[in-house]
Amino acid sequence: MSLTVEKLHKKYKENQVIQNFDFQISPGEIVILLGSSGTGKTTFMRLINNLERADRGTIQIDGHYLCKDNGKKAVYENRHQQRIYQNSLGMVFQDYQLFPNFTVLENLLEASLAQKLDSKENLTERAMTLLSEMEIKEKATVYPSTLSGGQKQRVAIARALMLEPSVLCFDEPTSALDVDSANRVGSLIRQLSEDGKAILIVTHDRSFGQEYGTRIISSESFINQA
Numbered sequence: 548m549s550l551t552v553e554k555l556h557k558k559y560k561e562n563q564v565i566q567n568f569d570f571q572i573s574p575g576e577i578v579i580l581l582g583s584s585g586t587g588k589t590t591f592m593r594l595i596n597n598l599e600r601a602d603r604g605t606i607q608i609d610g611h612y613l614c615k616d617n618g619k620k621a622v623y624e625n626r627h628q629q630r631i632y633q634n635s636l637g638m639v640f641q642d643y644q645l646f647p648n649f650t651v652l653e654n655l656l657e658a659s660l661a662q663k664l665d666s667k668e669n670l671t672e673r674a675m676t677l678l679s680e681m682e683i684k685e686k687a688t689v690y691p692s693t694l695s696g697g698q699k700q701r702v703a704i705a706r707a708l709m710l711e712p713s714v715l716c717f718d719e720p721t722s723a724l725d726v727d728s729a730n731r732v733g734s735l736i737r738q739l740s741e742d743g744k745a746i747l748i749v750t751h752d753r754s755f756g757q758e759y760g761t762r763i764i765s766s767e768s769f770i771n772q773a
């Protein structure tokens with residue numbers, strides 16, 4: 548098991564978006580999260596990425612907790628524990644969120660250098676290997692503004708992989724891509740799952756979900772009455 552979410556609750560004012568929701572994802576799975584607009588898909592992604600606070604529930608990856616429910620509310624771990632959790636989860640945003648003033652290579656190095664995870668030399672070697680796997684090694688020294696959409700996305704994927712996450716999340720990975728580029732990222736995602744990552748994808752693209760997903764869940768299941 549990688550990511551485990553138990554009895555998650557989240558509401559905005561009177562709007563209960565997620566209620567008593569349980570979710571698990573294992574290495575090798577590609578879970579597709581489908582559902583109508585406004586049903587909480589982005590909210591769920593933000594919760595597991597620690598960009599939003601849960602009201603109730605427990606969230607963990609491989610025994611590293613982000614928060615635990617104490618019977619009354621979700622209690623968040625200390626910053627150090629939260630950091631360990633967050634390093635286990637990579638996120639590729641819909642708009643990629645690359646740093647515009649950093650080169651491609653600097654984008655990859657930023658988080659791991661800031662956390663002093665290894666020497667600069669070793670981290671640079673790892674970054675160049677990832678860029679080469681993503682077939683964008685020759686773009687290492689350019690700035691993100693000079694890249695195509697598909698290239699930016701592959702930089703964002705390489706950056707997410709720098710911290711060796713066990714879970715990788717994608718928000719609408721194909722919305723900005725033509726069919727060929729979408730299939731290219733689909734094959735890449737499949738390869739990552741075969742390498743043992745657990746993949747969670749929010750998409751409105753049903754044919755992509757059916758082609759590449761190993762399991763499809765609906766955001767209508769975020770609300771559980773029980």
Ligand SMILES: Nc1ncnc2c1ncn2[C@@H]1O[C@H](COP(=O)(O)OP(=O)(O)OP(=O)(O)O)[C@@H](O)[C@H]1O
Nearest residue numbers: 559562564582583584585586587588589590591766
């Ligand atoms: N920061 C916020 N403050 C208040 N309400 C919010 C906030 N973020 C989301 N909501 C509400 O929570 C609900 C779920 O929103 P969310 O963005 O998670 O939906 P979604 O499933 O991602 O929709 P879409 O498919 O359109 O992207 C909506 O009713 C939305 O208005």
Ligand SMILES: [Mg+2]
Nearest residue numbers: 585588589590
């Ligand atoms: Mg959304």
